[in-house]
Amino acid sequence: MLRVGAHTSIAGGVHNAVTEQLDYEGNCGQIFSHSPQVWQDPNIDPENATQFREQSADNDIGPWVIHSSYLVNLCTPKDDLRAKSIDSMQREVDAADQLGIEYVNVHLGAHTGAGVEGGLDNAASALNELDVPDDVTVLIESDAGSGTKLGGQFEHLAAVQDRTDLDIEFCLDTAHAFAAGYDISGPDGVAATVTEFDDVVGLEDLACIHLNDSKHACGTNKDEHAHVGEGEIGEAGMRALINHEDLRDVPFVLETPTENGKSFEWNVQRVRELREN
Template sequence: MWYGAHVSIAGGIDQGIRRGEDLGCTAIQTFGGSPRTINFTPIAPTVVAHYQQLKTKSRIKVHILHGVYLINLASEKAEYLQACVANLICYQKLAYDLGALGTVFHVGSHKGLGFEAVADQVGAALTQVIKASPPDVDLILENTAGQNGAIGAAYSELASLRDRVERQGAAGHRLAIGLDTQHAFGAGYDLRKMAEVERLVNDIDQTWGLEALKVIHVNDSQVGCGTKKDRHANLGQGEIGLASLGQTINHPKLQSKPLILEVPGDDHSGPRREDVANLKQLLSNKDENME
């Protein structure tokens, strides 16, 4: 089973492997550069080579890039939109060089205009990214809580974008999806109830097929179900709770998916070794969680 955390790449992307090892990870997620700018800075080939050397010797075999939060493919500003497209293309090329699964990212916000008003533009932008990206890396659309017009609170919205990509002549199978447990909870899936976990799984299966689900972000929630807010909490310290998170990630149709923590830790510095240990324990207790 592949499990781990989002880790810092301060000092170089190769340092992500070291930090993941220190936390006890078998999978990691990182940014591909500074998350504070939409402009991508290429990574030196020597750093990529060192990364590959470290990864070969490491127990970490799964790496997923996370797109910067500044991306908004629904932006009304044409120049900014193209900067977002260019950033994603650079990320996909980096993912290919690293042997990563791909890039998971938030599509963006319609800012009150409504999904249908921006869907064609977003579909066209995704098409641009796919056509300019290397093969064998997934462009992974993450579900959202729906805050401030964020696209993707419903998997049907993300599926509609895939359909638009296919109509524009790009390979829709190059798109994939991610599941964030806190975002799903914020969007209205009450994961404390097994029937709601089943509803979530069925929604993913019916709109995408479960083979399209490439990563699960395992996060507790600081806020209540259906609040449409994106507020992560450490496992067992939020509204979802350990048992409910356990029954979600151990659902028979979700097993084998890479699991990544995006929790605040002690002082918002990110996941700690004990958080990764808690995640591993949830996997070990799968029979109890499914009772």
């Protein structure tokens, strides 16, 4: 079954994310547990959490992903930021457990002078500090790779997996991968990129795909999302991703913009149109 959905809001209660997902005709999705621009604890009412779990089950919506705060930086060499990042991630995995959510997604962050190897070591050791509930998995998301940010190369993802004791999996963001230099604008490029991901990281650990087109060219390291099939990746690339035999069963979560009269609902429908039986 094609699993495709969007990032939805928890305004008014986390259970409202399910209602919003149904409005988009999505059957999986992603949320923030709080505003991602600030250090803030998830504020989840137990009754709303029960409603979220029950409504998701009743409508066969899943898997869900919690996206961590944008402030989290696992690679940082700064002790105070590292401590805040670990604390924030612990609260996210606990919130996921409360909500029956399978995944918590996080970017590696930036090494800010520690160097690539130092940053990767920092990320792995930060992950080791987490006490992750049995039914929750941390996903490391691929990055666009600007500045000292890590995660733009598949080798970064594999290195963290090798160095941490935590059982982690991965989220591949198509716009980020494209911005980082993986040309997925056509079938050949998609096939080559999927093969490389499998060789370096392993497709068995690919748990989610952020299916976003890109407003900027391949290799620019610019992270700005476009509607499915209407950016620089384009329809041919998106079609190849959606129908690749090794990706067909991976859930697609949209983080596409709301502009030009098109919203998440339009993009969910576009994915369904591009899917071939």
